[in-house]
Amino acid sequence: MSRLANPNRFQKFSRRVLPWAAGLAGLGLLAGLGLGLFFSPGDYQQGESVRIMYVHVPAAWMALGVYTLIALASGLFLVWKYPLADIVARAAAPLGAGFTLLTLVTGSLWGKPTWGTWWVWDARLTSVLILFFLYLGYIALQNAFDDGARGAKSAAVLALIGFVNVPIIKWSVEWWHTLHQPASVIRLDGPSIHISMLAPLLLMAAGFAAFFVVLLLIRVRSALLARKIRALRLVQAAADPHIGGR
């Protein structure tokens, strides 16, 4: 893992991995959508609105997973000071925020026909909304200081402190009485949903995860280029007496 901390090695690694991730994303999403929309049944209670599950649940899993990645990267950054850890976390944050927003909106669209309401302040929905604000707070902190290093450190601390919200989200449906249903996939007794629904769900989840990897690699590559450009411009400014008003 520490070998990838070198930016040049990371670029080589990302060039090899990206086409595979893109292929997996395409396959997973196409197969998941195909099965989910055309070859899976409606629910005996919820009818066809259950098909929202095939975007809502993978988005929710990604929202939690990406935050966990950011928290891990933040820990690595604070303890071992790997610059790439901060770069990865910073690149992942808008993606995680996007997945969380998608979770909230698709959940609301699912909730209206199912529960008769667009929103309810139950423990699951509220804690996911807090997750969304944590993402926004992380992004804001990264950009809040003139000294980028202070922003990076503050954001990393926020990410670590905010990680307590992740198990709260996961167990909210067990610890509190919630309108949101309890877990039906990631449970000690195994999944309780039928394979005809589990298969498209897992395919969409794999597609979402691979798509995230594609986006992350693009964004990290972008960030590393930006660093290179900044460094080259500094060198240029130092060498050329006409730049910088000297």
Added chain:
Amino acid sequence: MIENFLAMDGHGAFVWPAYGFAFLVLGGLLLWSLRELRSHERSLHKLRPQDPDAA
């Protein structure tokens, strides 16, 4: 047939916006990220055309 599929048994007004929003968010993130990358590659090319990471 296609009308039944689009109607989703009366739930079409919820199902299709959900998928539409997913497409917008994921597509939007991809386009935004690619645009940023291309812009950096062009900037790097201006500074150092021979760089393998440049456009």
